[in-house]
Amino acid sequence: MKRILFFLLASAMLLPGAAQRRKSAKETLHISRPAFAASYTFSLIPHDVRVVGDSTTVSFRIMNFDCYTLASSCALVTDKGERLPVRSGKLFTRAMQGSVVRVVGVQQLKFDHLYYTVVNYDPIQLLDSVVLSFPALPKGTRSFDFTEGYPDTLDAKKAVQAWDVFGIRLDGKTYASSLPATTVTADRSTLPPFTPRWGKARLHLHLLGECLPDKLDAGGVSFFHWGADKMGYRTECVTDVSADRHTATYTFDACEPFTCQARFLNYASFIPVLAPGTDLHVYVDVNAVGRHVQDLGADVHYLHMQGETAAMSEALTKWLERIQKNLFVERLTQLRGQDSTGLTVEKMRASHYALLQEWRQQLADDTTLLPQQREFLNLYAEDCYVNAMERTRQLVSYFARGTSYALDADAIYDRDCAATDTLPDPHFAELSLFHDDLRTLYVYPIATDWYAYLKHNNVHEGAAYEWARQRQLVADAKKQLDEMHCLTTEQLHALSPLYVDSLRTENEQLRALLDRTERKMEEQVQILPELREGQTALQAIVEQNKGKLLVIDFWATWCGPCRMGMKAMVPLKEELAGRDDVEFIYVTNQTSPHRDWVDTIDKHEGKHYRLTNEQWENLGAAAEGIPEYRIFDKDGNEVECIIGYSESLPDKVRTALQKAGMK
Template identity: 25%
Template sequence: MKQLFLSFIVLFCCTIVQAKERVIELPAFDAWSSTSLEVQKVVLNDTATIVYIDAFYRPHNWIKIATGSYLQADGKKYEILSGVGMELDKEIWMPESGTYSFQMIFPPLPENTKTVDFSEGDVEGGFSIWGIHLDGKPASSSLAGKKNPKETPVLETPELKAGIATLKGHIAGYRPEMKLAGSTWTFNPITGNTDENSIKVDAQGNFKLELPLNHISIVGISANFMQAQVYLKPGETTTVEINFPEICRAQSKLQKDKPSLGEKYYFSGGLAALNNEICNGPLRALPVGINSQADYEQMFKDVAAMNIDQYKQYWLNRREKGIKELDKYPEISDAYRKILLMNADMETAQQLMGTYILEYAYRQINNIPRDSAATGFVQPEITAAYYDFIPEFIPNSPVALYCSDLTYIIRSLQYANLSGKPLPKDIKELPDNTADIAKLMGTNEGFLFDLIAAQKLALPIQEFQPLTDDQLAEADKISPVIKNILTDMNNRLKLTIEENKKKSGYVVDRVNTADIPAEELFNAITTPYRGKVVFVDFWATWCGPCRMAMKQTEPVKKDYEGKDVVFLYLAAENSPKGAWEQMIPDIKGEHYRVTGEQWEYWGKKFGIQGVPSYMVVAKDGTPVHFQVGFMGVDKMKEMIDKELDK
């Protein structure tokens, strides 16, 4: 009887414990900063709050959860206690599946808590999930139920006309603690550049961009609240309401099948109908090009053993297959259909002109390093007939401005050997092929040729060589708008050159590299810094990722002022001397520009497969770390501090 009574007591206690535990499966959430972490369930009891996480990230890359992560409910913070399946501040390496599950343990929340926020705090790139619903209710949006007007877009013929295009935006569901921000990229086929601008969001979730444009332009927006390409027109204002809760729900692997909270974007003003269709529609692009690392790897396998004719047919087949996707979307307007087809054509043309990919793929599949001979690879013989796709796929018309690939197509055209005649092995500069382009197009006039001429005149300016009066007169023959664009660029360059003469904080060629053998050069450059930690940046003036990383690292240098740390920047002679000389005044540190032979030796010795690449050299002169691609500011500081403390 006593044993039966004890069993009853144990069962009664367990029932009480179970009654006090609450489990919320797949709780809805209002917004997040990253698609990498999803809440599978939340378990609440008297002793802890357990958050079950599914992490989704690239295989063989890592994520980590920082010490100091917390839940916040009703203004109170509950800091993380521990983890199950993960250790705080320790890297979690993602398996081949790209999915990993773990738990985060927090103190217990008050019993009546309806929603809770998760945050890693002020960690750079930290994870946040706002408005995790513990009340079982779905996410909500102030824009739910709103509909865009049914308007049929019209494809205007763009004209060259300089002016300011304004983009105004409001983010529904915004909270100041979200600290959302982003960037825009405007593709500029006149200069060959991609112009970048930052997006700053105020406390109410509003932002405003004023972009100088020269024609209807496609503007890429990259932000945690908006990933889209938007058309803007000089002299006009476009306004967008962003349904952030719906965007987050649609991105979620665990929440995407729950009811929609409305459309993602609501455009009004300039080119609104076209932007509403593109940004809210089911088809962003035809599946012709490469959209992921997995696509690249599969493409390498596909083409590695192909000859040039097979390679051409491979991309023509991809184009045809991609175009057939349009049959699935009869609701797409004629205007957007035309843009999709032009983009498919230009993407195909871009890939067909990139015949270098055949050797690159052969090396990748056969694991042949770049600095070794590609034994067994047969260099393709390309005749002029190979390029017969150019007049079909590249419009000689302003309507091509609706395609972002146009900027790069113009450049690719200029560097392609369209004649089919073999080039000398020791050639350093490709001959002007405008006549070959004209032969293919059947004319030497038209919008395409205006852009080719404009980019040729813009190139010296980008290499920090001001144009002469005669060159500016050539620009005037193309178009008054193009002349004004190039004149403005030229004047800004002259001003920059004068301002650079006044700058300090950088040192050039402390060691005379010309007289030092390649195998001794790196040691000769770094020997004067013995006793100091050297952070080495292998870069190039034409490398966009190099410049982006430098913007992030420049503020870090202030933390090491007066300490035994040297920032060393190494470039090769493929960085034009004029451009290099004018860029380095804004890059505080020690600078060297070496010969191609010296750089090639470093490439073989250190494994420099691309720029930017980085190295950390210990106080005794020993390289202790090398990697291709920027590691991020936090990792950079961690590596420098580790060596500095020794």
């Protein structure tokens, strides 16, 4: 990390705006890493401001984003309303090799031109920074905005997506914190009991900060839902944004507590714990978010929470990176490297328990935690421990095959470990996880197989057991629906009233989908033939469809850019609909739930393959990342490979088809 920071500071000296000034021009101002008030996207971060002679040079660090287009209408707008139009710009590229970063190229910036953040994949090269030149800032200027200058008549969505940066200060000072002065407090010294019930769970987001532009949208929050198939809440929410765009309320229907990752302003995030019948208020200092991004993720306090679940939310946001389920695998990887005799089940479980004990000690030593927070995090750590204990088969497969998705995980486990896998867990009695008052549901144990663990430890009754049993019934029902098999009346009657309505609705929707798509499935779904020795799955697909121009789309139902690409391609497909020499082929694998895949077939004409995981691994060099588009001529020769989605995708595919012989 030190090498990266050193390089970033050193490379800034290479930028034209930071170059040694000419003797003939006098430098009247130089501000390094100026404070700024806000940004719509936080994707261009001001790094350096210099006024030399009649020119102002502003360098911006380019943060993670798929692509960039800087408008020729770029300008600086001073605090007195004076507008300074852009003169020219330069674009810098960096290469990354491990932790070493270096500038490898510079080019003249073309305004209104689309640039991709990833310049090259092998070796990896990324856009690093852009340096823009403007007329000199007038004397007495205290701050300025950088704006792309879109007119008010332009599409409002495009204006909000602009790279505007507001309130860039020239006095070397930072903005004062606008967060409430009070600290989070817990109403109870321990977690409250919980009774599953449907109700409204509300998250209120308040954006605060000096010089905050009126159009900054508090509604622009994305939620990453963990275990989105959980029946305890609806992932869709109702959003209500205040007139000034600074406050938004997100309302979820839920019958159990749940967590998700809330991301806003592109770079700020937190982990809310939400529960039916509760309100969580989150206050965000937008100025501090800017410092957080500008300092490369430095620990800058930009959040304050209030509400019944605030203490848990702040604790989880703070500790999530330290307590995670995948850390058990990392610890085992280290252990495996130190032990040449191999990992047995006994060693694995001893490692799990040792890590749990370390977490318990760290939580005990953290004097900043409230009692409720410490209890919550201890239960969260125990849930991670139980999850690892019940993943023995997958972990054995991981270390035997190098992948946690090995199709023969059970066979490897039975061969190598079944004889030494002793249950019950000798540490079961130490756990506080299975309270009969269900307070533990606040840790959101959806990814953990409580039901199997409790059975392995001879527990067959109690509120925690009954909840886990119902969750297993729900999981089995969801899996059956995903595999396109409707539920029987008896199965629906066995489900808890909390979950049955949602599953009954899904069941009815599946019946309607099957009735509607039965004939279409027969026409569009393709089966991969048995592969010849040395033949890849991609070669087999091309051979099956030889004689036509092929556009092969590698995708997945859960991939957002993939779905955007499909939607963007619709006009081109309609344009080519009358031709019988062009075939659109869609290839996915078993990570795409069967039902979601069938729903896609219903919406997108073409030939569809759903490969097994083993067939997917045998695609050869194809589909190392998705979305990926490969175009073949009528003889089966590949003429183009397009990686990733962009707005220009249809034009790229059309050009590739013409190259392949389309007239």
